[in-house]
Amino acid sequence: MFEQLxxxxxxxxxxxxxxxxxxxxxFLLFVQGGQTLVYRLGxxxxxxxxxxxxxxxxxxxxxxTLVTFGGAFFASFPLFYSTSFGGAYxxxxxxxxxxxxxxxxYEFRSKPGNFLGKRTFETFLFINGLLGTILLxxxxxTFFTGSQFSVDENxxxxxxxxxxxxxxxxxxxxxxxxLAVFFLARTLAVLYFIQNIxxxxxxxxxxxQLLFDAIPFVVFFLLFTVLLLLKDGFAVDPQTGIVSMExxxxxxxxxxxxxxxxxxxxxVILVLLGILRTVICFEKCHDKGIWVSGTGTVLTVFxxxxxxxxxxxxxxxxxxxxQSSLTIGNSSSSRxxxxxxxxxxxxxxxxxxxxxxxxxxxxxxxxxxxxxxRESHKY
Amino acid sequence: MDVSLxxxxxxxxxxxxxxxxxxxxxxLGLSFIVAFMETIYVRTGNEEWKKITKFWMTLFGINFAIGxxxxxxxxxEFGTNWSNYSWFVGDIFGAPLAVEGIMAFFLESTFIAVxxxxxxxxxxxxxxxxxxxxxIGANLSALWILVANAWMQYPVGMHFNPDTARNEMLxxxxxxxxxxxxxxxLHTVQSGYVLASVFVIGVSSWYLLKxxxxxxxxxxxxxxxxFGLVMSVFIIISGDSSARLMARHxxxxxxxxxxxxxxxxxxxxVAFGILHADPAxxxxxxxxxxxxxxxxxxxxxxxxxxxxxxVPGIRDLIHGNPAQQIxxxxxxxxxxxxxxAALRDYKAAKRQNDIAKADTALNVLKENIHYFGYxxxxxxxxxxxxxxxxxxxxxxxxxxxxxxxxxxxxxxxxVLRKRVEHKKWFHILAILSIPLAYxxxxxxxxxxxxxxxxxxxxxxxxxxxxxxAIETSSVIVTFILFAVTFTVLLIAEIMIMVKQIKxxxxxxxxx
Numbered sequence: 001m002f003e004q005l006x007x008x009x010x011x012x013x014x015x016x017x018x019x020x021x022x023x024x025x026x027f028l029l030f031v032q033g034g035q036t037l038v039y040r041l042g043x044x045x046x047x048x049x050x051x052x053x054x055x056x057x058x059x060x061x062x063x064x065t066l067v068t069f070g071g072a073f074f075a076s077f078p079l080f081y082s083t084s085f086g087g088a089y090x091x092x093x094x095x096x097x098x099x100x101x102x103x104x105x106y107e108f109r110s111k112p113g114n115f116l117g118k119r120t121f122e123t124f125l126f127i128n129g130l131l132g133t134i135l136l137x138x139x140x141x142t143f144f145t146g147s148q149f150s151v152d153e154n155x156x157x158x159x160x161x162x163x164x165x166x167x168x169x170x171x172x173x174x175x176x177x178x179l180a181v182f183f184l185a186r187t188l189a190v191l192y193f194i195q196n197i198x199x200x201x202x203x204x205x206x207x208x209q210l211l212f213d214a215i216p217f218v219v220f221f222l223l224f225t226v227l228l229l230l231k232d233g234f235a236v237d238p239q240t241g242i243v244s245m246e247x248x249x250x251x252x253x254x255x256x257x258x259x260x261x262x263x264x265x266x267x268v269i270l271v272l273l274g275i276l277r278t279v280i281c282f283e284k285c286h287d288k289g290i291w292v293s294g295t296g297t298v299l300t301v302f303x304x305x306x307x308x309x310x311x312x313x314x315x316x317x318x319x320x321x322x323q324s325s326l327t328i329g330n331s332s333s334s335r336x337x338x339x340x341x342x343x344x345x346x347x348x349x350x351x352x353x354x355x356x357x358x359x360x361x362x363x364x365x366x367x368x369x370x371x372x373x374r375e376s377h378k379y
Numbered sequence: 380m381d382v383s384l385x386x387x388x389x390x391x392x393x394x395x396x397x398x399x400x401x402x403x404x405x406x407l408g409l410s411f412i413v414a415f416m417e418t419i420y421v422r423t424g425n426e427e428w429k430k431i432t433k434f435w436m437t438l439f440g441i442n443f444a445i446g447x448x449x450x451x452x453x454x455x456e457f458g459t460n461w462s463n464y465s466w467f468v469g470d471i472f473g474a475p476l477a478v479e480g481i482m483a484f485f486l487e488s489t490f491i492a493v494x495x496x497x498x499x500x501x502x503x504x505x506x507x508x509x510x511x512x513x514x515i516g517a518n519l520s521a522l523w524i525l526v527a528n529a530w531m532q533y534p535v536g537m538h539f540n541p542d543t544a545r546n547e548m549l550x551x552x553x554x555x556x557x558x559x560x561x562x563x564x565l566h567t568v569q570s571g572y573v574l575a576s577v578f579v580i581g582v583s584s585w586y587l588l589k590x591x592x593x594x595x596x597x598x599x600x601x602x603x604x605x606f607g608l609v610m611s612v613f614i615i616i617s618g619d620s621s622a623r624l625m626a627r628h629x630x631x632x633x634x635x636x637x638x639x640x641x642x643x644x645x646x647x648x649v650a651f652g653i654l655h656a657d658p659a660x661x662x663x664x665x666x667x668x669x670x671x672x673x674x675x676x677x678x679x680x681x682x683x684x685x686x687x688x689x690v691p692g693i694r695d696l697i698h699g700n701p702a703q704q705i706x707x708x709x710x711x712x713x714x715x716x717x718x719x720a721a722l723r724d725y726k727a728a729k730r731q732n733d734i735a736k737a738d739t740a741l742n743v744l745k746e747n748i749h750y751f752g753y754x755x756x757x758x759x760x761x762x763x764x765x766x767x768x769x770x771x772x773x774x775x776x777x778x779x780x781x782x783x784x785x786x787x788x789x790x791x792x793x794v795l796r797k798r799v800e801h802k803k804w805f806h807i808l809a810i811l812s813i814p815l816a817y818x819x820x821x822x823x824x825x826x827x828x829x830x831x832x833x834x835x836x837x838x839x840x841x842x843x844x845x846x847x848a849i850e851t852s853s854v855i856v857t858f859i860l861f862a863v864t865f866t867v868l869l870i871a872e873i874m875i876m877v878k879q880i881k882x883x884x885x886x887x888x889x890x
Contacts, residue, residue, distance in 0.1 A: 057496055060488035063447065068480030070454055075477035078469025078545075085455060086462020086847035093857050096455055097864070103448035104868055107440055113878025116871055153726050154544040155466045158848045333470045334540070334547040344478050351485045358489050358509075361501050376433055377440065377495040 002342040010338040011328045012310070014076035017345050019305030021069040022140070023298040026181060028062040029136070030192050030290070031055050033185025033213075035102075035129035038122055041193065041205045046369055048122070049110065049378070054196050054367050055189075056106040056379040061355065063103060075341050079331035080316050083157040087149045088139070088165025095135045102128035106379045130182070137181030139165075141174040143308040144228055144250065146319035151326075160320045173231070176224040183217035184271075184297065191278060191289035198366035207282060214275045229254070234317035236327050243314050243322045253311045260310070264303035270296025385843050387854040388460045394858065395452045396828070397821060398865040402446030402872075404820050407521055407568050408575020408606075409439045410514035414507075415602050421507045431595050433498075434884045435579070436510075438876060440495060445872045449865060460854065464835055464845035471537050471548045472527055475555075479523035487516030521571075522564050529560035531836050532827070533628045539748050541725050541741060546839070559624050563827075566617035569610050570823055573783055574816040576607025580790050581813035582880055584806035587799065592883045597799060604790030611784045618780070619681070626682035626690070629837060631762060632830040634693045635769045637678060638668070642692035642700065648677035651774065654767050693766075697759050708759035715754025718747035752839040761833055761841075769830040772822035779819035786812055 002010065034055045042048030074081040085092050101124040108114050109121040147168065148160040161167050168174045190213060193206045233249020236242070246252070254261040274293025277285040309315035314325035332338065365371075372378060413435050420428035454476060458465050465472075493501060493509035501509070530536075536553030537546045548554065580603050583596035626633045633639075638654060639646065652671035676686040683690075691705055699707030721743035728737035756762060786809060793799035831837065835845040 057492050060447075060491065063451070064480065064484050064488040067451055067454060067484055068477070070458075071473065071477035071480040074454075074458070074465065074469060074473035076473070078466055078473050081458045081469060081473065082462040082465035085458025086460070086465065086849070089459055089847070089849050089853055089857075092455060092459055093860075096452055096459075097860065099451055100448045100861075100864065103451070104444045104871070107444035108871055108875055111441065111875045111879065112882065113875040114871060115874050116867070154722075156463050156848075157466075162850070164849060164853060333473065334543075336551075337470050337474055337548045340548070340551045341474055341477060344474075344481055347481050351481060351489075355485070355489050358493050361505075362492055362496055364500065374499065375496070376498060377437070 002339045005339075005342075007335045007338075008329065010335060010342060011076075011332045013342060013345075014072075014332065014338055015305070015309045015315075015328045017348070018069070018072050018076060019302050019309070020298075020348075021065060021072055022305050023301035025062070025065045025069050025136075026184070026301045027188065027294050027297045028058070028065050029133050029181065029185040030188035030294070031059050031062045032102075032129040032132045033182070033187070034189030034192065035125035036182075037186060037189055037193075037209065038125065040209060041202050043201070043205075047199065047202055050197060050199055050367065050369055050372060051193065051202065052106065052109065052122075052125070053372055053375075053379050054193065057362055059102065059106055063099065066099065072341075076333055076338060077326070077328065077331045078333060079151070079155055079157075080326050082155075083149055083151060083326060083331075084139075084147075084316065087157055087159030088142075088147065088168065089159070090163065091135055091139055091165035091168060094131055095139070098128045098131040098135075102132070109379055129185070133182040133185045134178035135169070137178035138168050138171075138174040140181075140304075141171070141177035141224070142168050143305075143315050143317075144231070144233070145171050145173050146234065146317035146325075148320035149318050149324060150321045151318075151324040157324075173224060173227045176220045176227065180217055180220035180224055183213045183220060186213040187217050187275060188290060188293055188297065191274060191293055194278065194286050195288075195290050196363055196366055198368035207279075210275065210279060218272075234314035234322070234325055236312045236314055236325075236329075238312050241327070241330065243317070243325045243327075245322075249313065250307055253307045253313060256311055257306070260303050260306045263299050264307075267296045267299030267301075267303060271300060272296070382843070384849070384851040384854065385846050387851055387858060388846050389842060391460060391854055391858045391861065392453075392456055393828075394862055394865070395449060395456060396824070398869065399446065399449040399453055400821060400824055401817060401869065402442050402449065403521070404571035404574040404817075405442045405578055406439065406446050406517055407571030408573070409435060409442070409578070410510075410517045411572065412575055412579055412602060412606060413439055414510045414514045415606065416599075417507050417510050419602075421503050427594055428598070430884050431598055432510075434595060435599070436494065437879055438582075441872060441875055441879065443491070445868055448868065452861065460847050460849075461835070461845045462847040464840065466545055467840055467845070468531075468534075468537075468546050468836055470545055471530060471534075471554060474548065474551070475523040475527040475530075479520050483516050483519035483523060485516075487513055487520060490516065518568055521568050525564040525567055526555055526560045528827075529557060529563040530554055531834075532563070532831055533557055533559035533624070534836050534839055539744075539751070541722055541744055542729075544722065544726075558620075559628065562617055562621050562624055566614060566621050567823075569614040569617060570820045572610040573607055573614060573780075574820055576603040576610065577783055577786065577809075577812050577816040579603035580607070580786065581809045581811075584809035585880065586883070588803060588806040588810070593800060595884060597794060600790050600799060601794045604787050604794055607783065608787035608791055611780070611787055614780065618777075622681050623683070629831060630691050631693065631696050632764060632769070632826075633682065634691060634696060635764045635766045635830055636773045636826060637690075638766055638770045639678070639690060639692040640667075640694050642690055642695040642703065644679060644687050644689045645676045646678035646682075646688075646690040647673035647675045648681060649774075650674050652770070654770060693763060697762060708753065708756070708762045711750045711753040712756050712759065714747040714750035715752060715756070717754075718744055718751045719754040721747065749838065752834065752836070752841050752844070755841045755844045756833065764830050764832040769826055772825040772829070776819050776822040776826065779815050779822075783812065783816065783819070 038048050038051050042051045105121040105124040109118055149157055150160060151157045190206045190210045194203055229251040232245045232247050235244055235246035235249050271293045274289045278289035309328045314327050316326035318324040413432055416428060416432040420432055490509040490512040494513050497506050535557045536550040537548050540547045579599050583599045586592040586596040650672045653669040655667040678690055679688040680686045689703055695705050697708050699705055721740045725737050725740035725744060728740055789805060793802055833841045835842045
């Protein structure tokens with residue numbers, strides 16, 4: 001089946017898969033967003049424990065999606081993997097460190113014998129929520145703003161700044177996407193809490209918190225989008241492979257790929273709709289907000305990835321040496337590997353189906369304090 | 380290449396791998412033990428078994444979380460610290476990691492939520508299925524990681540593409556089903572099953588020593604004793620074929636593991652030996668044992684199933700042995716340098732559009748490609764791994780393996796004869812065996828990974844050529860950061876685990 005596809009079609013197929021994983025990851029960052037709200041929404045120990053436990057039932061999805069996103073990138077675009085991870089060393093190491101301390105925090109937080117104390121692990125969760133979202137957002141933004149690296153003829157890469165990726169955090173556009181992801185994650189977390197927590201006080205606070213996070217999200221996302229549409233982009237000549245700067249490249253990409261523009265607009269509208277419906281008709285609509293905004297998040301991020309890589313665009317541009325920029329054509333695995341991996345990708349719908357099934361099984365009813373008291377496994 | 384950068388990168392990877400492997404084997408084995416116990420509960424309806432299942436599940440959860448934490452670093456370190464490697468073989472090596480995420484890791488992490496939180500939310504059978512799927516997911520995860528590792532030790536199913544300057548996959552099934560991959564998977568997960576069984580027996584023994592949780596302890600020992608004993612038989616079989624595969628595909632590692640300098644027929648196996656302080660230098664001789672106990676002919680038999688077979692020693696493998704058709708490393712280095720130069724010439728000719736010159740260079744490259752990695756070595760003795768560490772680790776692993784078989788045998792006999800509660804000496808030995816099981820599995824990895832140095836991919840890429848071009852100081856900082864973090868988390872994990880064990884099943888929340 002996949003053998004019939006051209007090499008270019010396989011590369012594009014894998015860019016779509018990676019984009020899908022990336023967009024699911026951004027949606028699932030609501031766990032990270034929620035971690036930064038534990039003290040904001042939980043005013044006593046019981047409330048904080050309830051919040052942590054409701055989040056804790058989902059943290060592994062985010063973690064697993066991150067690992068799979070990394071693995072899929074490695075398998076399909078190994079030159080990106082070697083260039084970005086080996087070059088932007090500090091950004092990735094800080095992100096990874098933030099996820100290391102998250103992984104143990106839920107399990108260890110309330111266990112007897114925890115010599116570090118509950119507060120330490122709650123701080124770890126906060127750090128993960130803060131750094132994980134902002135730095136992942138900033139790292140994705142470099143797909144549009146570029147990084148300073150070079151790739152030699154043997155495809156061995158070298159980062160050309162001593163700060164090894166930290167410089168990305170000092171770019172306005174990168175920072176705006178980083179902060180947009182941070183506030184989006186918090187917004188989605190609030191919607192998730194509203195759907196899944198049965199505790200009037202927490203829900204009351206969550207309702208008030210929603211706009212405090214949604215408004216900064218909209219501001220930073222708008223800033224990022226305006227900058228994106230107005231900026232010069234990294235165009236690739238399809239005949240020669242030569243990379244050059246093109247004015248309004250990403251605006252052109254939207255205009256030349258109306259389906260992608262449609263996905264993007266639908267996504268943005270859904271994100272806003274999920275928030276607005278929850279604000280305006282809370283009594284009737286509060287349960288749907290996370291799914292509406294969540295779907296919108298997936299669509300928006302998916303479209304952004306497509307704009308970064310499709311329509312003859314360098315998805316990981318080098319501002320140090322334009323010709324070192326990575327495209328889905330020059331950074332991918334071989335045709336054979338992409339074909340094999342494409343068969344593996346057929347499992348993705350199966351995975352999504354059982355995740356959906358188990359999610360529903362666990363979240364069928366809202367969680368409350370009484371249920372937690374009966375629970376044998378508690379974070 | 381900056382040697383200290385390579386060494387620090389090595390140290391960081393070794394640190395994370397060692398810490399990761401503190402937790403993974405228990406996850407692999409305990410997941411099945413818990414699944415066995417829950418199956419008994421569902422089949423018998425006996426609530427005592429549910430209590431036992433939940434107790435071990437809690438310990439599983441504590442261990443699982445930290446295993447996940449240390450595992451994420453390993454995957455990404457291939458990119459952060461070994462970026463040249465990531466490109467050079469990413470076309471092959473990346474695939475198993477992606478498959479692991481899609482096919483195994485999601486399975487494990489999705490159903491673990493049902494396993495922990497589903498007792499009151501889903502039916503008994505759905506819950507049991509979830510527990511089994513967690514066990515299967517965890518072990519499938521190990522399969523793909525070990526396939527990737529095995530490929531580094533025995534690279535198959537690929538060819539070198541000079542245009543992309545990397546190795547590309549030709550046959551996925553060759554990679555997945557290579558004998559080294561199958562063997563490595565079986566031997567490694569079996570070691571996890573053995574470790575988990577020792578863990579369960581050790582913890583249960585502590586209860587018996589304290590005269591607490593007697594039902595939990597005796598029933599758990601029965602399950603773990605039988606599981607451990609059966610797996611011990613399999614681990615002997617997989618260990619045996621592992622040695623033969625090593626002798627064939629990684630003869631230098633095999634010779635280092637045996638401290639065999641002079642090759643010979645009817646080679647004896649050193650069952651026990653003490654080496655001189657510095658046996659790894661170029662003047663090393665086979666006689667550099669302070670003392671040893673040998674089993675005659677056994678090394679030849681172990682390596683080639685023939686007591687008369689010739690087992691090459693380090694001298695043969697480094698300096699060559701024409702009679703045995705063994706090429707010296709110096710010649711391999713020459714060929715490797717020719718291959719590297721030919722690749723350079725090929726690239727230059729392509730740039731100049733000189734087809735004839737490109738073809739000539741390509742032919743030279745093809746002739747010498749199997750020795751490509753040797754071109755990066757500075758001197759022939761660079762091809763010898765650290766001998767003492769490999770030698771002692773192998774003996775430690777095997778010796779402890781035999782002790783665990785004895786432990787399982789005693790467990791099964793005592794449990795079946797209903798005498799296990801009263802054997803205090805046995806309880807003490809079983810408790811002491813827990814750290815020994817961890818030591819044994821770590822030593823197994825030392826044999827595998829230290830023994831294959833200097834190669835990151837056997838014969839194709841030495842570790843020095845694989846490293847990312849970053850400052851040594853950056854790696855030192857992250858090494859310290861992770862060393863401190865992992866050590867603190869390990870201490871926290873042990874303390875929580877100990878506290879949870881002390882609580883037992885009686886208090887609420889302890890299951």
